[in-house]
Amino acid sequence: MSLYVAAFGFGLVSMSVIAIAAVGFTMQFGITNMINLAYGEVMISSAYVAYYLNRAGISIWIGMIGGALFGAVFSFLLNRILYAPFQRKGTAPIGMVIVSLAVSLMIANLLLPIVGYYNVSYQNSTGDVLRAGSIVLTTYQIGIIGVAIVLMLLVHSLLRYTRLGKAMRATAANPTLARNCGIPTQRVIDAVWLITGALCGMAGVVAAMNSDSFAIANGAAFLITILAAAVLGGAGQPYGAMIGAVLIGLITEFSAAAWSPQYKEVVAFGILVLVMVLRPQGLLAKRGAMAAAG
Amino acid sequence: MNSFYAANLLVYAGVDIIACLALNLQFGVSGIVNFSFIVFQAVGAYTAAVLSMPPDTAFGYDFQFYFGGYHLAFPLPWIGGAIAGGLLAIPVGFVVLRKLRSDYQAIALLVLSVIANTVITNADKFLNGAAGLALVPAPLSDQFDPNSNGYQFFYVGLTAVCVVVVLVLSSRLVDSPYGRSLRAMREREAAAIAIGKNPVQLKMTVFIVGGVIAGLSGAVLVGFIQFWAPSVWLYPETIILFAAIIVGGRGNNVGAILGALLVPVGFEEVTRLLTNASIGLPPGVIPAMEWVAIGLLIIGFLWFRPDGVRPEQRHVFEDAPMLGDE
Numbered sequence: 170m171s172l173y174v175a176a177f178g179f180g181l182v183s184m185s186v187i188a189i190a191a192v193g194f195t196m197q198f199g200i201t202n203m204i205n206l207a208y209g210e211v212m213i214s215s216a217y218v219a220y221y222l223n224r225a226g227i228s229i230w231i232g233m234i235g236g237a238l239f240g241a242v243f244s245f246l247l248n249r250i251l252y253a254p255f256q257r258k259g260t261a262p263i264g265m266v267i268v269s270l271a272v273s274l275m276i277a278n279l280l281l282p283i284v285g286y287y288n289v290s291y292q293n294s295t296g297d298v299l300r301a302g303s304i305v306l307t308t309y310q311i312g313i314i315g316v317a318i319v320l321m322l323l324v325h326s327l328l329r330y331t332r333l334g335k336a337m338r339a340t341a342a343n344p345t346l347a348r349n350c351g352i353p354t355q356r357v358i359d360a361v362w363l364i365t366g367a368l369c370g371m372a373g374v375v376a377a378m379n380s381d382s383f384a385i386a387n388g389a390a391f392l393i394t395i396l397a398a399a400v401l402g403g404a405g406q407p408y409g410a411m412i413g414a415v416l417i418g419l420i421t422e423f424s425a426a427a428w429s430p431q432y433k434e435v436v437a438f439g440i441l442v443l444v445m446v447l448r449p450q451g452l453l454a455k456r457g458a459m460a461a462a463g
Numbered sequence: 464m465n466s467f468y469a470a471n472l473l474v475y476a477g478v479d480i481i482a483c484l485a486l487n488l489q490f491g492v493s494g495i496v497n498f499s500f501i502v503f504q505a506v507g508a509y510t511a512a513v514l515s516m517p518p519d520t521a522f523g524y525d526f527q528f529y530f531g532g533y534h535l536a537f538p539l540p541w542i543g544g545a546i547a548g549g550l551l552a553i554p555v556g557f558v559v560l561r562k563l564r565s566d567y568q569a570i571a572l573l574v575l576s577v578i579a580n581t582v583i584t585n586a587d588k589f590l591n592g593a594a595g596l597a598l599v600p601a602p603l604s605d606q607f608d609p610n611s612n613g614y615q616f617f618y619v620g621l622t623a624v625c626v627v628v629v630l631v632l633s634s635r636l637v638d639s640p641y642g643r644s645l646r647a648m649r650e651r652e653a654a655a656i657a658i659g660k661n662p663v664q665l666k667m668t669v670f671i672v673g674g675v676i677a678g679l680s681g682a683v684l685v686g687f688i689q690f691w692a693p694s695v696w697l698y699p700e701t702i703i704l705f706a707a708i709i710v711g712g713r714g715n716n717v718g719a720i721l722g723a724l725l726v727p728v729g730f731e732e733v734t735r736l737l738t739n740a741s742i743g744l745p746p747g748v749i750p751a752m753e754w755v756a757i758g759l760l761i762i763g764f765l766w767f768r769p770d771g772v773r774p775e776q777r778h779v780f781e782d783a784p785m786l787g788d789e
Contacts, residue, residue, distance in 0.1 A: 434578060445558060446558055
């Protein structure tokens with residue numbers, strides 16, 4: 170039993186990591202209609218930025234901000250230089266998926282000669298161990314949970330209470346109508362890429378902090394878990410992604426306790442398949458897998 | 464340039480052509496973005512391997528663990544590989560192709576590809592895990608010496624026969640009324656439904672046919688390289704084939720063949736030449752740059768020449784009434 174209580178503790182950390190990543194991913198899709206398969210690679214690049222900052226003696230929490238800045242700028246440029254021109258050209262969503270997959274391949278392989286093939290890990294990124302019953306977490310893991318809660322509250326306030334958030338929701342619902350109402354959709358989309366890119370960068374750093382070590386190859390595994398959470402919650406739905414993250418985080422950690430940690434992504438994939446068969450539109454869907462393409 | 468090298472090049476070219484023809488049926492003609500194509504090739508290869516290998520308790524094979532080991536005579540392993548590819552397509556198609564819109568289909572298939580590789584890598588008693596299957600017998604190796612020059616060219620001949628069979632089959636399919644239905648579905652699914660075509664059925668059929676051909680390509684390849692492991696069917700391998708189709712020209716078999724010769728075969732050769740020239744780079748840089756080049760090729764072609772080197776011909780009836788331009 171205590172094994173499962175401990176797994177619940179790890180589940181809290183996992184869901185925090187997944188939530189940060191999945192909310193960014195799903196907002197990119199919901200607002201800009203772009204399934205960005207390079208998301209996992211941007212995460213891992215940001216994790217490496219934080220790694221080099223960390224190695225230069227900077228605290229990992231500051232490194233996280235460095236990672237977030239890098240993720241924001243990188244995602245913004247990716248959209249400005251590549252995705253947006255293709256979308257303006259009228260490339261179908263499926264063409265955009267192929268483009269983003271090609272980008273993901275390119276990022277991973279451009280990074281390889283720079284950072285090397287070996288697994289690396291942050292220095293002093295665990296902190297003291299705290300125990301509450303069977304739950305054993307490090308102070309840094311509690312820090313990750315805290316960061317996730319703050320970020321989720323920020324995303325919530327952004328979408329609910331700010332003009333920018335309202336403009337984002339309008340752009341997501343109907344970009345043409347939003348433009349006709351005087352919303353500068355171009356600038357809104359730029360803002361979306363900056364904000365989601367920052368979430369992506371932070372997610373990369375916390376994901377790397379939460380695993381013992383990381384390498385380029387982890388990008389694909391990150392992406393699968395994120396896709397599972399985003400699709401489970403209803404793609405394009407930030408609140409859905411949060412719920413998806415909670416479920417995927419808990420289920421994968423429980424399965425790791427009951428079965429084998431090697432199969433975490435397999436379990437996430439199983440959930441993804443079940444959702445696609447039973448409820449393709451996701452849990453909270455207004456526009457999900459069932460909506461018309463385009 | 465010795466004969467082993469020539470045979471090697473020709474067999475790889477043949478396998479890539481078979482694979483590209485299959486992917487062209489799915490992606491080029493029907494618009495199904497099958498990001499797990501390589502899994503179907505892998506299933507064909509694994510099936511052909513366990514059908515042709517002796518049991519894993521046999522002398523010389525007892526260092527690896529795998530199920531089966533039926534020691535069947537050629538051509539049964541190849542047929543088995545092709546059937547396995549088709550059988551796998553049924554459940555996958557059932558989950559992916561029925562309800563999901565096309566970009567979700569692509570993602571689901573991509574994820575399937577990554578996960579299938581993870582599972583086979585970790586399940587080390589099933590198909591020998593990450594180490595993979597070695598010493599897969601070459602077809603008819605009990606009657607000929609697989610290391611002789613003659614056998615190498617015999618294998619090229621076998622591959623060529625498969626290429627011709629697949630090419631005839633897919634040309635018939637592409638040019639048939641059925642192929643017209645597939646293209647109609649690709650161009651505008653709602654219009655195809657309106658004239659009474661069932662897109663799910665069309666997609667399922669072409670998914671299974673493509674799976675069979677992919678399985679065959681895997682069987683041909685594994686008989687030649689005599690080895691199969693998770694590291695040779697990672698998901699980026701599918702992207703190379705997509706690059707081939709995009710470069711060659713979507714929706715026509717000539718384009719698919721052209722793409723197969725330009726991208727997978729061409730890149731293999733360039734990498735070999737560069738590695739031979741050994742220009743003082745650390746190991747691994749050239750393969751990494753090869754992947755970057757594949758990505759650039761896809762993006763470049765999609766931007767500058769989305770129809771590829773040889774665009775699909777417009778299909779028009781000779782006696783069709785003139786309706787002006789579209």
